[in-house]
Amino acid sequence: MAAGLIVGIKCMERVPAGYVGVVYNFSGGISDQVLTQGWHFVSPTKKVTTYSVGIEQSYLTSEDKGDSPKDESFSTPTSDGKSLTVDLEFSYKFDPDRITKTFTMFKVQSGETVKNTFIKPKMRAWTQEVTAKFPVTDVFGDKRQELNEALDVYMKQKFEPYGIIIDTANFTNIVTDSETSAAIQRKVTAQQELELANIEAKTAKVQADKDKEVALIAAEQEKEKATIEAEQKKIQAEGEAEATRIKAEAEAEANKKIAESLTPELIEKQKIEKWSGEVPQVQGSNTPIVSIGE
Template sequence: MELNPKFRGRRAGRLIGAGAAVLLVLVIGGNAFTTVQYGHVGLYKTFGKLNDSVLTPGIHFKIPFIQQVIQVNTQVAKTETDTSASSKDLQPVSTHVAVNYSVDKETAFTLMNNIGGNFDTVIINPAIQEIVKEVTARYPAEDLITRRDLVAGEISDHLTKRLAKYDLIVNEINIVNFKFSDAFNQSIEAKQVAQQQALKAENDLKRVQIEAKQKIAQAQAEAESLKLKKQEVTPELVQLKQLEVQEQAVEKWDGKLPSVTGGATPFIDVNSLSGK
């Protein structure tokens, strides 16, 4: 038995309507929830207007097709800036600075509502440029090199106060590099060479002085020893030494007298005296 064409049309229409309803529910349901990622906070945006309710990481409901959720990164981020300025002694210096910063979770709405998402180029980089120029102008060029930590600390203090007005947190600042003119670099190198040579000459002088003192001390010790030895020599000791020498001579004598003597004494034939 065949179905009435009219009935078949109605049935098909109902199926299509049911499918469309299911599809609509799925689309609406899929747009009714959103997820705020870890390390971020969310802000509702309704018809272009931000809501000051801050959403924590996780799943949140939103009105489909009417609301959207803007995610704001609250993790530590980094920006790097090159700044050209002059030192206190008017040496041109280029400074490469790296700044680690983060967004305050509690005040993300204020930042996004007043500045927007490009706050790094609108607020942070111009502030770094201005403050680095201001601080480097207070120091001679050589001090920028030898007192880098102090310079970085001063820049960090000023930058922290400046960005706090916009609810931005400065976590760390690093002066990656100072770059000076070739003429200044050559003068620094020449000064270092001169200092090294002066230090070597000073060390050599100290070594010579020490050696001279050692020789004087040694000579004084030898003189003192000789003096003590002379004090130990007495007439009795001399006589004793003479007796020791004579005894040694007698022990070594073979019993024969010398046949010839020299000097003013006439020659004497010892054999003739003995009758041989």
């Protein structure tokens, strides 16, 4: 009984949480049964290989991080012949609906072995195919996000036929040689200076347009002011001329009435009224001087 218990214990296989187990015979046959998490009794003539069906995080970095205990950063080219050194992180899982096909495809290798001998090497190789489509200035410029998105999409497509689902893939660090970095910096500086010059030119044009508009408004106001003043002077002159005309007509009318009122009888009467009653006086011997008293 004790021997049976020992054999029974040895035949127990544990599938960790987030994993499934594929059962196969030592003779090479695969069982249709896929074991879920937990303890399972497995015949001594059979072996269980586990694969992760939960999201696993993996790294290809220069630092000791996760499953990347040593420097696993790698070089990758750009479209203009430059070389980049990159750190990469990705998350993946095995498709539980195709796990037996994946098992057969990779010849009974465990999920961990598949990761180390297939997934990571292919990540390096296929990353090179992605970066080779981008010039170095785009990698370090405004196309960095586009590069990350291209990597993620490409990895999903490439691993899918193998029953491997890539959840995410992205660059965590990208560097290049010092000469290329200096050239990129010079180009960035030149672009910034050009952008600044363009901004200043646009600002100057806006200010010039504004000054021109202000000048036009001022000229229009001056013109309007001059027109108003001229109109006021015209009205004033016309008023003064009209007043002078009216005054002259009034004086002429008055003089006319006076003239019409001066009859011969009235004139004689005014002469008599103005005469003081004195007769003219003659002075001197040869030339008489007539003196009429005032």
